Amino acid sequence: MENPAIKVRRQINYWRPVLQKTVTYREVELNETVKIRRRQISVKHCYWVPLTADLADMEAYLLPLDDPDWNTRRDWQNYRERYQILSGAAVKKSRTTYGLSGREMAAIIGISHSSLSEIENELVLQSDEQDSLLRLAQNRLAFAALVRKRRASLTEAFDEARYRAILAKVQA
Template identity: 35%
Template sequence: MNPVKVNSVITEYDPISDQKIKYQKIQISESVTVRNISFNSPHYYLVEEGLDIHDPQNFEVPFDNPDVNLRADYQIYREKVGFLQPREIKKVREHLRLSLREVSAILGISYSTLSEIENGLVLHSQIQDTLLRMLEHTYTLSTIVEQHKGLIINSHGLKAYQRIIDKLNAEKNWDS
């Protein structure tokens, strides 16, 4: 078993027993496989004080962030395969002053999926990464928007289309 590192001791309220319980917050490197790529990832768990910190049956995910380990795995996977990280996607979208709905209209990715990708809740696919990388190239993006004018107007309206075009035209010098 990999070495376990105790990071801190915390106290959490247990509503079942109506008591405060002390936990050791531990870190352990675990081997994971995401989409057929294996790697080690640092995982965090809580172990009730007095229980064996080396026994995985005693491990509980952090109550305030139960997806912390999955998100860490996704981040490492994205680094290994060269995918954009959620913070990079959000940064370029905000630089273009585009809303999630506007990017959804341009790229053809549903609003909810795009929101989950940007918030790191799901791992996007290679085709989605390729589409998201187009946000870094304003001229190409403008051309796509113009080519899909009818589709965007039909699904989001003429005003939405014009707002997108205006925002992209304001940024065309960005990728020169």
């Protein structure tokens, strides 16, 4: 029995090492509602369903076999677009525009270096507060003001000479 809400995109032959054989799948697409940070968004998800399976039993096949994170990345991408959250590439571009290291940028924003790296590589979705601070980096005057305001924490994290070098980079 076919489900009209499910759109078949293509047929895929995929080698299954555990089974030691090639299995044929239908790549299907359907609209689903997901919740991200208490907000619901509608997103098109893709799944692989064995050619022999009934599409009415979709719940049994929840992940694309070749890229299990594909739907999650798509959810976050749609969330970023809908709520105007900076992409990891935009965050990295702001940082590199000033010539700042990841540790310097993270210290200015007030997050860990690993958190900034995860944001830049889109492994996590930054909070609204983090996004607001990261957006300041897109405005040279506002970002320089933030660096000046955070002088005490930056000189504690680094030293006075490095703080002056950071401030010079963002004011240039």
